[in-house]
Amino acid sequence: MITTRRLVLKPYSERDQEDMIELLTNEKIKETFIIPDFNTRDEAVSMFKKLQEYSLSENHYELGIYKDQHLIGFINDVDMDDVKIEIGYVIHPDFHNKGYATEALAAVIEDLFKKGFCEVITGAFISNKASCRVMEKCGMERIDKEEDMFYHDKLHHCIYYSIKKTK
Secondary structure (H helix, E strand, C coil), X not given: CEECXXXXXXXXXXXXXXXXXXXXXXXXXXXXXXXXXXXXXXXXXXXHHHHXXXXXXXXXXXXXXXXXCEEEEEEEEEEECCCEEEEEEEECHHHCCCCHHHHHXXXXXXXXXXXXXXXXXXXXXXXXXXXXXXXXXXXXXXXEEEEEEEXXXXXEEEEEXXXXXXX
């Protein structure tokens, strides 16, 4: 568990299921974060169960972001090896523009360095200026990695940022 000034980052509990399903099916979130489309509620519940299992596992980095005991987002691993980890993060649109993403990401970067990772990488669609600002506020710098991704019938250009552990 990670505690910041206004947030708590921790594994999911059963009572988070509905809030997580809202995050996973929110159309505004799906504009900037790659999430599969669910054809049924059972598929979304299944995804929550999988993410909950990841949040309790030593093999994944998966944490819910809580404000006043309410799940407002999450941070999770996209790819990792022994020294570097790529993560993604989501904050519910109702909580945008309040500094929560920056607060959560900064705390996670610190936690990942304590866990022994030497580099943290994040990516965003180039059109997601807010996420790029969050990464920059956390001391991350754009790196020479870019790719195009086809998502929701549209080609998106993705750029990446990195921060390396000092000392």
